[in-house]
Amino acid sequence: MKWTVAVLLLHLLHNIKCEQSYVVSNEKLEPFEGDSETLVIFNGLKTVGRERALNGSFKFLGEMNNDDFKVSVELYSSPNGDGDFKRMVMDVPQTSICECFKKFYVQFVQPSVKQGETTNFPLVDEDFCPIPEGDFYIKNILFNTDDWPQQVPRGIVKAIITFFNAGKNVGGLIVVVKIDDRQS
Ligand SMILES: *[C@@H]1O[C@H](CO)[C@@H](O)[C@H](O)[C@H]1NC(C)=O
Numbered sequence: 001m002k003w004t005v006a007v008l009l010l011h012l013l014h015n016i017k018c019e020q021s022y023v024v025s026n027e028k029l030e031p032f033e034g035d036s037e038t039l040v041i042f043n044g045l046k047t048v049g050r051e052r053a054l055n056g057s058f059k060f061l062g063e064m065n066n067d068d069f070k071v072s073v074e075l076y077s078s079p080n081g082d083g084d085f086k087r088m089v090m091d092v093p094q095t096s097i098c099e100c101f102k103k104f105y106v107q108f109v110q111p112s113v114k115q116g117e118t119t120n121f122p123l124v125d126e127d128f129c130p131i132p133e134g135d136f137y138i139k140n141i142l143f144n145t146d147d148w149p150q151q152v153p154r155g156i157v158k159a160i161i162t163f164f165n166a167g168k169n170v171g172g173l174i175v176v177v178k179i180d181d182r183q184s
Contacts, residue, residue, distance in 0.1 A: 019182065020145045022152060026052040027176040034170035039064070040163045042173040045138065053140040064131040069097035070164040073104070079155040081178065088153070094164060098129035112144040143177075154179050 031042035044057035073092035076085035092104065101124050113119040118139040122132065157179055162172040 020148060020150065021182055022145070022154065022179050023182050024143050024145055024148075025178045025180075026054060026143075027156065027178050028174075029054075030174040030176070032172055032174065034163075034172075035168055037168075038171040039165060040171040040173075042171075045173075048140065051142060053142050054138050055140045057135060057137045059135050060131060060133050063133045064097050064163075064165075066096045066098040066129050068166050069131070070094040071097050071100040072162050072164070074160040074162075076158040076160075077153045077155060078158070079153060081156045083156075085156075085158060088157075097131055097163070101128060101131060102126065107147050108143075111147050112141045113138065152179055154181065 026047045039061045041059040048055045072094045075088040121136045159175045
């Protein structure tokens with residue numbers, strides 16, 4: 001009986017404490033322009049070094065309020081990494097921009113950066129809105145995946161992040177990452 005409890009506890013601790021069972025590496029960043037105007041500029045972002053850290057700058061040309069601006073994220077997966085992409089079910093439909101930052105920037109990006117050190121983008125919290133205008137930098141960051149979902153597909157995953165103003169595409173970024181099982 002005691003033994004069972006100990007095993008259960010260990011199991012629980014393992015799940016809480018342990019690193020994710022996968023590693024993520026940046027394959028490619030591809031900024032794109034808006035339909036008639038571009039308000040978000042990501043072409044200063046690059047992957048650098050052997051570890052393919054994210055580095056560089058991005059620009060928001062104006063403040064983006066929660067009523068007019070939305071963001072969508074389309075996700076595609078190529079399990080064999082051969083470029084044969086299938087749409088994933090976890091897409092994010094056009095969502096008000098501040099909600100999007102509070103949900104997705106906070107979960108997927110913010111744990112990987114340090115304000116004032118590896119980024120000058122402000123800390124996103126519950127009251128963060130509108131999204132500020134500005135020139136922002138990211139210095140050599142690797143993704144900290146501790147807050148990422150436990151279940152992610154292996155292979156190549158492509159995220160198409162599109163910004164909208166009053167329903168019109170105003171630019172965005174395609175992020176391609178490679179997800180492998182962690183070698184233990
Ligand atoms: C990283 O980005 C900055 C601009 O934000 C640039 O000055 C620097 O050269 C970049 N580093 C590398 C290794 O490309």
